[in-house]
Amino acid sequence: MSFSAELRKEAEPIFQAIFDHPFVQGIANGKLEKEQLIHYVKQDFEYLNSFIRIYGIAVSKCDNREDMEMFNQQIAFILNSEIHPHHNFCQAAGVSYEELQGYSLSPSSHHYIRHMLTVAHEGSLAEILAVLLPCPWTYWEIGKKLIQEVNPDPSHPFYEWIHFYGNRPDGTQKFCKRLDELVQDASEKEKAKMKEHFLLSCQLEYLFWDMAFKREEWPVGLELVKR
Numbered sequence: 001m002s003f004s005a006e007l008r009k010e011a012e013p014i015f016q017a018i019f020d021h022p023f024v025q026g027i028a029n030g031k032l033e034k035e036q037l038i039h040y041v042k043q044d045f046e047y048l049n050s051f052i053r054i055y056g057i058a059v060s061k062c063d064n065r066e067d068m069e070m071f072n073q074q075i076a077f078i079l080n081s082e083i084h085p086h087h088n089f090c091q092a093a094g095v096s097y098e099e100l101q102g103y104s105l106s107p108s109s110h111h112y113i114r115h116m117l118t119v120a121h122e123g124s125l126a127e128i129l130a131v132l133l134p135c136p137w138t139y140w141e142i143g144k145k146l147i148q149e150v151n152p153d154p155s156h157p158f159y160e161w162i163h164f165y166g167n168r169p170d171g172t173q174k175f176c177k178r179l180d181e182l183v184q185d186a187s188e189k190e191k192a193k194m195k196e197h198f199l200l201s202c203q204l205e206y207l208f209w210d211m212a213f214k215r216e217e218w219p220v221g222l223e224l225v226k227r
Helices: 003-010 012-020 022-029 034-060 065-080 083-093 107-122 125-132 134-150 159-167 172-185 188-214
Strands: none
Touching: 003 012, 003 172, 003 188, 012 022, 012 134, 012 188, 022 034, 022 134, 022 188, 034 065, 034 083, 034 107, 034 125, 034 188, 065 172, 083 159, 107 125, 107 188, 125 134, 125 172, 125 188, 134 159, 134 172, 134 188, 172 188
């Protein structure tokens, strides 16, 4: 079994918890509150901005153009393609995409981003791949699962979101293949760090959905603290 396959096997309980989460189930049945959709887009816009920065750090640690191009393609995907599922949520909520940009991070989003940035700055290229993988991997599996189980028609409010993630080629394959190549030269200690990064990111993926569903905020509003 490849190293990436081992990671996915160990993360199965977390993946299943994500599939069962009420926000994901709300996407499936087309029933989410307007404010939940708005909170998700506000947070995911900032989260993806940070994801781009982490890809940039990864590029700085590459020693060949093939790896650079792999990360460059992912940056282009976020900038030019991943706005579409956001627009779907905005349309369902009856708001414009532009008015949901530039908001502060919630506690769970802040934790997740700082986790990835720490690994990106301090870790190896393989560690960066491990910490980044859960995001595209879980979204692809969610989309694929919802297409199979819900089979939504165009009248479904989240039809575009589901098909965007479920019908795109598995974006994790390149990452998994490269991680499996890099891990061949890693020590057991290094492999353990990669596994820890991966599983923590999986847990934080769950918390991101939970943050959106509960419309998580800081205990004392930041607008009060910044006065």
